[in-house]
Amino acid sequence: DAKTTQPTSMDCAEGRAANLPCNHSTISGNEYVYWYRQIHSQGPQYIIHGLKNNETNEMASLIITEDRKSSTLILPHATLRDTAVYYCIVRGLYNNNDMRFGAGTRLTVKP
């Protein structure tokens, strides 16, 4: 599976949008971009995934560049409860046994 690069940490003001970037320049055509988050040592929580079109659900939006080499997870109105480590993972749709969690981005939402 493709390797991803994320910033180590980011801050965001409460109520503002949090934009978390991820680079995956070696992504192949059949690989999806997944985002998970881990709040304070709990088990990771699925957020969203996409192939090439932008995706939105009740938690977040995922913007994937046209060349698919990078993506951005957007939390539209960050709250203190969104403070967590966010993982960007690239894998084939049927490669659920190869979820490569890197170190992720530690997002701190500040009042």
Add this chain to the structure above:
Amino acid sequence: NAGVTQTPKFQVLKTGQSMTLQCAQDMNHNSMYWYRQDPGMGLRLIYYSASEGTTDKGEVPNGYNVSRLNKREFSLRLESAAPSQTSVYFCASSHISYEQYFGPGTRLTVT
């Protein structure tokens, strides 16, 4: 639905002791997984089971054995614990290729 449950929540072992970590899911998922997470790092896959009756090695299988007891339960066994196995262990399940659901974790210390 309880989702994914793990027992015990905490465990302290002496070097050389054995133990089994239990995991159960009530979502009728086919696939189950065991991960470990060391401090400041992402999760690494130990073993997975794509379906009842099958198991396969992940990224870091050495020192572990697994049993897929039935569709609901997937256990992880340490036959002779070592300090290097001090970690947080997460179990997860998924329906084939969809997102994974994680348990709350077992915090294991080997002295």
